[in-house]
Amino acid sequence: MSKKVLIVGAGIGGLATALRLVKRGYDVEILEKNSQAGGRLNQLKKDGFTFDTGPSFFSMSYEFKEIADDCNVALPFETIELDPLYTVNFSGDERTFVLYKNIEKLAEQFKDIEKDFEHKMRKYLQEGKRIFDGTVDIVVRRNFNSLLDYLLTLMKAPPRHLPKLFRNFWQQVSKYFSSDEIKQIISLVAFFLGRTPFNTPAVYTLLSYTEFQHDGYYNVKGGMYKIVEGFVDLLIKNNVKFHYNTEIVAHKETNGKLDYLIDNENNKWSSEIYLINSDAALFRGKVFKRKEFCDEKLDKMIWTMGPLTIYLGVDTKVENVSHHNYYLGKNFRDYADKIFTASSIEDVPYYYVNVLSHTNPECAPKGSESLFFVCPVADLRYKSDWSDKEIIVSKIIEDFSKRIKMDIKKHIISQTILTPIDWGNEYNLHRGSGLGLSHNLSQIGGFRPKNFDEKYKNVFYVGASTIPGTGLPMAIIGSKLVTERIENVKAL
């Protein structure tokens, strides 16, 4: 008889692992606290508009191809490559920089602000490629059985990259470029890890190589939620059962073994193997009551940004905006130093805008547009009161209107705002941290919460706060790593 696996959480990590397991003959059931699958990769349909609520693009598209091949299925969604990758506008500056993948075209954009940009960029990307080639297979796509195992593995990476663990992203970029604007633009990718270039290790400059040269960025035809629909469809066809509106809140153990999990209606759920896709640190604290992960300990860990997200449906076309757009201020360093610990937001914050309906016109009624704003803010440890959200949002909309020279406000026919409070409550994210545990030295690889449980031999974890880390491609790699672990479970 096939082994039963109970998965807690239908985020991308849970769905991807479910597919790998069911294709290997496991009997899989998924419990999800919300009424639909996807977790942070979700969708909002409102007033005739469709919005992707979280991820709006992904890199390393070949990880999705890998899982499709591994499971012997066709990729259940269609990718759209983004080129240009994104645009960047600085406050008070008439210019909008367009970030092309083609380095000559890119150099043309920057010829007035950085001498010899093309040569410098090629050298910078060459080093990014070296970091990628020297670390990804060795450190990222690998399980670690212990801290020692991790440290020994690190020693297999080329020694020239070691200093990049101790240098920050900004310092690495500064070795190649002198223009402050260029440095800010190139290091924006550190924000995708939910931190700033000043506290993200320089090894992550490999991300510049992944975005510009290796594979680029992708959107999905019909919107990002097609990824979730595609996976759910495949899982249902393979007899995976979903139980929505079912939140695991407690557990019962006997003689050091997990007997069963308990949901919000006091139902008991037992299985041979459990896979937790709920945040790997928070679940250990809240449900398994581990002291090392109690609220006090969690608060001492380093968490990624809290997201303030805005979803606007406007009854007009917005022409001066690309698929992805960053709107920055004039005080990058000062902003980056304060943003994740600020208890109030006085000035216009930096923000990102995605126009889903540019690439996917079906996501908005004819002649209209669906706009998605992400503004990185402090998590709830630092800013717990969001009664000022309307004021902050109207400042952002006013600023955006000025920059694109079009009064958006009078065209808004649908508006939804999600603060870190909403993100935290909806998906069980510690203090509303949008991307989970951060990727600083003490929280990556062997230092990150493990993908196997310390106490219960039949409990495993997948998703943003375990290895390898946050973001959609990492969740897919994580699903492969945890599947290897589950396959190695001996008779219990």
Ligand SMILES: Cc1cc2nc3c(=O)[nH]c(=O)nc-3n(C[C@H](O)[C@H](O)[C@H](O)COP(=O)(O)OP(=O)(O)OC[C@H]3O[C@@H](n4cnc5c(N)ncnc54)[C@H](O)[C@@H]3O)c2cc1C
């Ligand atoms: C605003 C925002 C923008 C982002 N943009 C990008 C992007 O552009 N590209 C990119 O690659 N990544 C992006 N990310 C990151 C990406 O969304 C996440 O890394 C990824 O979706 C995390 O997937 P996961 O499977 O780890 O967890 P989740 O998506 O959080 O899934 C976990 C699931 O478990 C459920 N759950 C939690 N606790 C329980 C419980 N006790 N019982 C039952 N169910 C439970 C939750 O409801 C959820 O459905 C973004 C994130 C945010 C917040």
